[in-house]
């Protein structure tokens with residue numbers, strides 16, 4: 375079976391992990407953790423990085439840092455992996471779901487603007503000017519754009535909208551290490567960005583995340599909150615409710631080795647994306663995810679749409695090509711059925727019903743790429 379997305383571990387992973395084991399620095403205090411978070415922040419062009427256990431934990435902390443509470447709304451796209459929404463719910467906040475753009479599958483910015491303009495109003499709360507949803511009387515605190523599949527929408531417009539409507543941006547950049555919009559890296563457009571390094575990401579630590587920000591106070595607070603909010607190095611004195619969210623050294627050691635190889639991996643991923651687009655163009659009724667002008671995606675997980683998605687999915691999995699359907703839209707899940715969903719034509723439903731992800735591992739070989747394409751063509755020719 376050609377796997378959907380597995381890590382490529384060809385560098386110094388063993389050497390650095392052995393170093394952790396040999397020295398006994400296996401927990402959260404080792405030097406690889408600092409090194410890893412610095413490497414990720416530097417790569418993304420952010421001033422600070424804070425490593426945490428996974429991307430979900432990072433998204434949770436990011437919201438706490440910006441003061442999101444149960445009295446707030448956080449805006450998210452209706453198509454994302456469940457973790458985005460779970461992280462919002464951990465804070466007690468209520469999501470506002472925005473339908474996605476039919477071409478690029480990112481949050482539809484026209485719908486976002488329409489919602490903010492017509493369904494929210496400006497108020498002053500706790501001496502701050504903010505936007506409040508007129509139907510719930512809750513403050514709309516932040517937008518959490520998701521760079522779905524490593525693609526990236528018009529972030530300049532998103533930043534402008536956030537400014538106009540007094541909102542923070544927390545970027546769910548978990549899938550977007552390496553992706554840029556007008557040469558600015560994903561995760562650096564808002565107050566905070568979060569990357570994930572779980573098993574299927576472009577590079578992996580097994581499980582892991584890094585929060586990035588340019589704000590020193592936010593970075594310090596993130597470090598504090600992810601390490602049980604302990605005030606003193608010696609005494610067990612804690613000044614607020616903290617979390618045991620810090621990444622451990624053994625996993626960060628893998629991360630350092632992965633970051634060393636990242637430029638090469640990114641190049642290969644983008645070449646894979648070009649290969650699939652060239653060779654699947656015009657096959658059956660396949661349609662590709664559009665890349666917005668100015669965007670340079672990382673090519674994380676190749677996904678296309680076709681009216682015969684379910685048939686193709688079964689065929690590929692039966693013929694040695696591991697493939698997956700897309701995420702069920704959030705508004706269709708039991709937990710979010712009653713949340714506000716802003717849509718005109720429910721694009722999310724059709725994207726979900728037609729989209730399929732195909733093998734996209736960092737180390738996919740030319741032979742495997744050819745096999746994937748041949749198998750897809752054979753399906754449409756049968």
Ligand SMILES: Cc1ncc(COP(=O)(O)O)c(C=O)c1O
Pocket residue numbers: 428429430431454455457458520546548549570571572581582583
């Ligand atoms: C869009 C999105 N958000 C959040 C996450 C959560 O990241 P993690 O698995 O590291 O918790 C992931 C990845 O799994 C993701 O794809």
